[in-house]
Amino acid sequence: MNSIRSSLEIAWHEALHDLDPAHLVAQHLKTLDLGSVLVIAVGKAAPAMAQGALQILDPKTNYLVITTDGTDTSRLPNQEQILFAAHPIPDPRSMHAATSALQLAQQSQKDSLLLLVSGGASALLCAPNHISLEMKRRVTGGLMRSGANIQELNTVRRHLSTVKGGGLARAFPRRVHNVILSDVIGGLPHDIGSGPGVADPTTLRDAHAIAEKYLEPSLQEPCKQAFRETLEPSDDVLDRVTAEIVAAPKDLANGFVAKLRQQGWDAHGHPSQSLSAEQLAGWLVNTAYTLSPGQGSVMACEPTLSVPQNAGRGGRAGWVALRTLQSLPDDVIVWAAASDGVDGNSDHAGACVGGADKTRIDTTWVDLCLERRDDATAHQRLGTALEGKPTGANYTDIYGVFRLR
Structure with missing residues (x-):
């Protein structure tokens, strides 16, 4: 046995090796002309995805990597450009990571933002909208303990955040190209990492319904007061946004x-x-x-x-x-x-x-x-x-x- x-x-392990994130990203970027580029990589695969990007881009490319504690980052050249945060429940470092990513996107003069997103990004980027971090932690934990599926969990996360649901795409004023590794069965770009760089087809009504289904009343009311509209599929911002899922479950x-x-x-x-x-x-x-x-x-x-x-x-x-x-x-x-x-x-x-x-x-x-x-x-x-x-x-x-x- x-x-x-x-x-x-x-x-x-052989199957995992064949889906090495660095290789997948490098192969994908060979087909693109991004001009000068800012790289933001978020998720459990962020270090490997960034490594793949740097194999194709100028090695001096400005980047920010945000990943989970314990993930190997030794192959990246500038450790000061790497942030760690908690998963699956956000912590203060998650808020610092989100603030850093938003500020970098807003202040960059590069032609393009290359956003590398993988599973885990939802917890690693936390920018609560009119709700405290502690309340956001309680809501996330409550949804997970109650058995909400990942799409339901991420719908609530998006509508409670200024970075998810297209927040990073809004922050960067020029071209945004998302390269995504999916951890969601049948997932679309907005499902992975709560879609910081893409449109969100879910609505406030969807978020309200999920909160009412899974959360105790003491958590429902703060959510309802804090829920916000996300980047809608009809928004003009999307004229400069592309997204590609390069591997999936x-x-x-x-x-x-x-x-x-x-x-x-x-x-x-x-x-x-x-x-x-x-x-x-x-x-x-x-x-x-x-x-x-x-x-x-x-x-x-x-x-x-x-x-x-x-x-x-x-x-x-x-x-x-x-x-x-x-x-x-x-x-x-x-x-x-x-x-x-x-x-x-x-x-x-x-x-x-x-x-x-x-x-x-x-x-x-x-x-x-x-x-x-x-x-x-x-x-x-x-x-x-x-x-x-x-x-x-x-x-x-x-x-x-x-x-x-």
Whole structure:
């Protein structure tokens, strides 16, 4: 079983390598004529994306990189042009980062703004509109704990911000070119990082409806008072704005499938769905019973998972893997991995469990771990955790189920 896990990990890392953000950005920029350019890169893949841009642009190009704590920035030449901030809940550094980006865009005399956006940017850029940082943190946390999906979460974020929903495009008075790595299933440019450089098709009515659906009354009223209009698709600003998504979750899922086939698996991709973590675990278990030996099915998914107060250590991927464990046939393995290398608040990237592992568990204890969202503790004890460290990329989670040959 351990050798199978190792082979899955090899395929996983090869698939991630093929979607290296630096390479993707460099290849894309070869087709563009931006003139003199200011580069602002925001998100978990920001350092790698900026590195790719600098391979094509003048090495002396002025840039600002904003990324998450722990992300490797060693390949960038000027460390003073790099800012770190918190994720997924913003902190004071997120406000400083947003202010720095807006001021840089407003004051620049360059011909173009090259905006490199990847998942995680929503928390890293925080410019609350008539609402305190503490209230913004409470709203974000409330939406996440209540199980709002990423599109719903980012709709509220955009309408509470002066930088999201086209705020950076407004701030820069000339050409804006967005290069985007998507971490959202079926995501459009405004979905990724809450769209700081693009138009927002959602409305105030949408934001109000989401707040009423998920937030307690004490959080709804401050939101309603602070909600603002974002950059609308009909705005003239968009005459000078372009956006291109250069990679998305489906690309990583397809790449993982291709690497598995090279290893001899009869692996297939499954269309992504919007599922809760419970529903996704059910899909994995049900699919397990349809597979023949040597077959596998892979799906990109960002499942919703409500999180109780005083939750333990864990994340979506680890929780889903643990939830499947008691129901898997002995000759089946489930793969659940966060492509950014960090699953929730755990030290893991997710987990890889086999049906045979259930002989080593106390079902009552596992149920308690699931209830408390303490899946990381369970996987650490079982030895089923995937090593966690920032990958420098972010294409959401990838799940797979495989019957042994």
